Amino acid sequence: MFKSTIILVPGLGNSGEQHWQTYWEKLYHFRRVNQQNWETPNLPDWLETLDRTVTACNPANVLLVGHSLACATIVSWADKYQRNIKAALLVAPADTEAPDFPPEASSFAPMPLQKLSFPSVILASTNDEYVTLERARYFAHCWGSKLLNIGAVGHINADSDLKDWPVGLQLLQQLDQSS
Numbered sequence: 001m002f003k004s005t006i007i008l009v010p011g012l013g014n015s016g017e018q019h020w021q022t023y024w025e026k027l028y029h030f031r032r033v034n035q036q037n038w039e040t041p042n043l044p045d046w047l048e049t050l051d052r053t054v055t056a057c058n059p060a061n062v063l064l065v066g067h068s069l070a071c072a073t074i075v076s077w078a079d080k081y082q083r084n085i086k087a088a089l090l091v092a093p094a095d096t097e098a099p100d101f102p103p104e105a106s107s108f109a110p111m112p113l114q115k116l117s118f119p120s121v122i123l124a125s126t127n128d129e130y131v132t133l134e135r136a137r138y139f140a141h142c143w144g145s146k147l148l149n150i151g152a153v154g155h156i157n158a159d160s161d162l163k164d165w166p167v168g169l170q171l172l173q174q175l176d177q178s179s
Helices: 020-028 043-055 069-081 103-108 133-143 166-178
Strands: 005-009 062-067 087-091 120-124 146-149
Touching (some): 005 020, 005 043, 020 062, 043 069, 043 103, 062 069, 062 166, 069 087, 069 103, 087 166, 120 133, 133 146
Parallel strands (some): 087 120, 120 146
16 A cells, blocks of 8 residues: 555644544554653654654655644754655644744744755645644745645644544555655
8 A cells, every 4th residue: 555664753642542643553554653751742852752763664765644743843853863764744733833832842942944855745724723824834835845735624633533534645645656
């Protein structure tokens, strides 16, 4: 089904049982980054854990799938470690500079804006409470990512009730085939 090693990278609080990332992990046996602290994360710790997870595989064949805070994690990780991965799907990137951003994740600010050295696609919603479409467009420009507006589906999380999210999986397959 996939040419790449798919690694799911959850955001703040992890992705619970009703989150599409958890469905994908169970249905397709994708790998998952397991951070030590999901509730009060520390950016350096998250970067180190992500790097250990990626380097345990063949990095050149890795496709990362980040959600929310994991998008900032992936961009910061790419800048720090300079690993040559295949691509990244960045879903609903939480704006770490937003006034209502959770204070328990303050070590992730400011928002990383470095250009990524690998292909990436941002999936954004028109009514995401953690990032405006305008900011998502700005992140896409800075990161060199393609931006896809997938409509009014909130933060593209468990509350969005996407279950196994076939549309997202199809977009992941397209990224896997094209990179």
